[in-house]
Amino acid sequence: MKPQVDLVPPPGDRHDPSLIECFLRVQPKAQIDSARKGRTLIQEDDFADHSMLLLEGWIAFSKMLPEGETQIIDVMLPGDFALIGAANAPVAACSVEALSDARFINIRPAHANGPRPDMARLRELMAAEIVRTQSRTSELLLRMGRGNAANRLAYALLEFYVRLEAIGLTRGGRFTFPMTQQKLGEFTGLSNVHVCRTLRRFEREGLIAWPTPTEIDLRDLDALCERSGIDLTVFRNEILARRTP
Amino acid sequence: MKPQVDLVPPPGDRHDPSLIECFLRVQPKAQIDSARKGRTLIQEDDFADHSMLLLEGWIAFSKMLPEGETQIIDVMLPGDFALIGAANAPVAACSVEALSDARFINIRPAHANGPRPDMARLRELMAAEIVRTQSRTSELLLRMGRGNAANRLAYALLEFYVRLEAIGLTRGGRFTFPMTQQKLGEFTGLSNVHVCRTLRRFEREGLIAWPTPTEIDLRDLDALCERSGIDLTVFRNEILARRTP
DNA sequence: CGTTTCTTTGAATGGGATCAATACTTGTGG
DNA sequence: CCACAAGTATTGATCCCATTCAAAGAAACG
Numbered sequence: 001m002k003p004q005v006d007l008v009p010p011p012g013d014r015h016d017p018s019l020i021e022c023f024l025r026v027q028p029k030a031q032i033d034s035a036r037k038g039r040t041l042i043q044e045d046d047f048a049d050h051s052m053l054l055l056e057g058w059i060a061f062s063k064m065l066p067e068g069e070t071q072i073i074d075v076m077l078p079g080d081f082a083l084i085g086a087a088n089a090p091v092a093a094c095s096v097e098a099l100s101d102a103r104f105i106n107i108r109p110a111h112a113n114g115p116r117p118d119m120a121r122l123r124e125l126m127a128a129e130i131v132r133t134q135s136r137t138s139e140l141l142l143r144m145g146r147g148n149a150a151n152r153l154a155y156a157l158l159e160f161y162v163r164l165e166a167i168g169l170t171r172g173g174r175f176t177f178p179m180t181q182q183k184l185g186e187f188t189g190l191s192n193v194h195v196c197r198t199l200r201r202f203e204r205e206g207l208i209a210w211p212t213p214t215e216i217d218l219r220d221l222d223a224l225c226e227r228s229g230i231d232l233t234v235f236r237n238e239i240l241a242r243r244t245p
Numbered sequence: 246m247k248p249q250v251d252l253v254p255p256p257g258d259r260h261d262p263s264l265i266e267c268f269l270r271v272q273p274k275a276q277i278d279s280a281r282k283g284r285t286l287i288q289e290d291d292f293a294d295h296s297m298l299l300l301e302g303w304i305a306f307s308k309m310l311p312e313g314e315t316q317i318i319d320v321m322l323p324g325d326f327a328l329i330g331a332a333n334a335p336v337a338a339c340s341v342e343a344l345s346d347a348r349f350i351n352i353r354p355a356h357a358n359g360p361r362p363d364m365a366r367l368r369e370l371m372a373a374e375i376v377r378t379q380s381r382t383s384e385l386l387l388r389m390g391r392g393n394a395a396n397r398l399a400y401a402l403l404e405f406y407v408r409l410e411a412i413g414l415t416r417g418g419r420f421t422f423p424m425t426q427q428k429l430g431e432f433t434g435l436s437n438v439h440v441c442r443t444l445r446r447f448e449r450e451g452l453i454a455w456p457t458p459t460e461i462d463l464r465d466l467d468a469l470c471e472r473s474g475i476d477l478t479v480f481r482n483e484i485l486a487r488r489t490p
Numbered sequence: 491c492g493t494t495t496c497t498t499t500g501a502a503t504g505g506g507a508t509c510a511a512t513a514c515t516t517g518t519g520g
Numbered sequence: 521c522c523a524c525a526a527g528t529a530t531t532g533a534t535c536c537c538a539t540t541c542a543a544a545g546a547a548a549c550g
Contacts, residue, residue, distance in 0.1 A: 065474045069391040088373035093380035115360030128333035135338035144389040145434025146314040189390025
């Protein structure tokens, strides 16, 4: 696995420190955990009062109806922060599962709520990450309630693309995509069958391509934006960290 | 309008201070704003770096697709706290609209991030509120992706009931309900027509009743739980503040 | 008391689910 | 290295839930 240094820009680079940098400065001895693909880290309704910082890999938050129907609520990508529980709300709303091999840090409540100025700075960055998580979930919920299959899938693909591009994990419109069509259906609220149909249509229309089984290539961003009802500039402004305020 | 004292339990009552009490202790001179029913307080994509504390009334957070289709993301009830933006993420993901006459306080970022212990306590309560908001949104998203009309509507009604009961705004299964069927459709991702049909079916089956046009009465909580796939005990534990940890 | 907004009900349409069958991958152990 | 199993992708056929369109009551409101 790659070292976490990937997420830390070279010194001298003029930028706001990332949440990870900031946290590691506050808690230099934080323990780094890892999980293999498919591993469930937390079960819905389990006790949990902590947060999570993802260093590497993809992680899904999901919920299930009594009959077993599953919905993925959010996907964490490298560098992301997520509130799972809090001291006064110590119940995990979602199950947490590794969609790929992953490395992460668990943040205990006491690790961020102290009086020191560097912790205050850390909290600012955490608050911003929470706002962006809420933005993503809102966009997804909007399309779950009001969009059709093409709208939802175009949105999902663009969301992954924009977020991965911001951390340098794309080449052109191409990126590693570790989700099966089943999982993509759980994210978009569609059956695996209809995910397949809709993606094949996108492919026939030249919107996307599958260069390898584990990669995807967005070939027509404008068309995908149009289908998903997204304005890329506005969208980036909403869900990406701004490095130079 | 009622005084904010409604939300502050009588002295001598053994309990954890609510977020509102805690905030008013930290910022006693905070300005209280009010808005009439139907008023839009914030527009999607507007600048916003603050949070909101609702003292009285119902407030909706919503998003819109380019064609105008609207989805309500979350509804705030009296006593609720919501993160709208942050210093490092100063964009509102949602529009904010008063569903009834409402009174609220805007919380600036600097008002909660200081080193004082009472602010640390306030942040603990804020973090818990954010976790519960995420829980609600996750439950809604789950049903938006995987539930049918009956499931979604039963969930929505139960969510309002459980939250209102916790703050003493119900009598039996009965409570004031200021949303039109149109708005309820925007919350559950259904057309107003289908909301009407499904609610009438609930009524015929004895699950609910409309004692007055602005009130609703949940007459069979067990049946509503079964339709929505909710276990009331677990659900309360997830979305309600615990007053005696 | 007229006007707007909201609710209610019917009929027709359609998008996506489900069921089913076949290929294609990937991984495992003999 | 191959045989087999398990998971994943693809495509067709059918069905059903919810949308849309339409029109008429009912309630709220100035």
